[in-house]
Amino acid sequence: MDKPEKTLPNQRFASDSLEDQAYRQIRRALVEGDFAPGQKMPIRGIASELGTSPMPVRTALRRLISEQALDVLPSGTAIVPRLTRSSFAKLGMVRAALEPLAVKMAASNLDRSTQERLAELLQKEQNARASGDPVQLLRADRQFLLALYEHCQTPMLLAMIEATWLRRGPHFWEARWLIIGRSPSGSKHADILRAVASQDSDGAAQILKEEIEGTTSYLLERMSFADDQVAPGRLRPIRRK
Structure with a gap:
């Protein structure tokens, strides 16, 4: 642990x-x-x-x-809470409000060494996806976002984000094979990195917002939640595109 x-x-x-x-x-x-x-x-x-x-x-x-x-x-x-479908959707809405704000505030504070570190983490993320390793993929995803958010220099905002990550973490782990199997990938980290490198803080924030909203919708379509009704003795149908 x-x-x-x-x-x-x-x-x-x-x-x-x-x-x-x-x-x-x-x-x-x-x-x-x-x-x-x-x-x-x-x-x-x-x-x-x-x-x-x-x-x-x-x-x-x-x-x-x-x-x-x-x-x-x-x-x-x-x-550990098992969220209802509505709670998971609302969690995504809160994340889509808080995390882009952190990126927007952090963008102007990113020096060259930080951008190089972000590029390394992005490569780790891409390697994990290519090798089909969901554990390393989720770890690299967290590390990339953390490396961005910590530069917003606003402890109150970071505390609120981590509160959502406490609820996000168990459900994202449960969905790890859905996340790594998503095609095309929902990750927009390469686009975010290009935006912050070009000083486009608003663009980086909007890209992250779209990523969070897209991932939330994707998982809502494919995961089971606490309030879903499943007939006894029957498997839940597999949802496909």
Whole structure:
């Protein structure tokens, strides 16, 4: 669960308490899709995986529940939310408002070394797609967007974006084979990079908005959600173009 990928800057803590460490690791795991929608979060099981006592994990889960990153069952067990179709659509709308704003604000702050880093991440993303590796594809996608967003230099905006990523992560992981199998690819990162390199911040923001909206529509057509009705004993029909 503890991967080397860094979190958004606004989620770095000065404290190094066990509670904060557990919180950061579980939070990052949600963003990265290490937990599936509907998965229960047993305190003792997670504590064992993290190599800590149950108390820090219990505190971390309570924080994530208060942030609405996790839901809680009547039994008191935390659970990864499985979104309804409407909730997923609204999540896409919120992302399409917040993330393009971050790109627009960041575009003027990108120096040459940052643009070179973005080009490297774009190549990693393209290589992952070509090799059919959904794990590396999703990782490169997150890293590319993070490398952009962190230059907006607005912690409040970054915090709001990460709140949506906490809900996005498990569902995008569940849809990883749909995402990598999409043809043509819905990724417009190459176009975004060209726009920011030419100082077209409005253009970069609009391209990202179209990407988020397009991906949301694509997944809404092909994924199952919490409120979908599926007849008992029958498989859900495969949706095709």
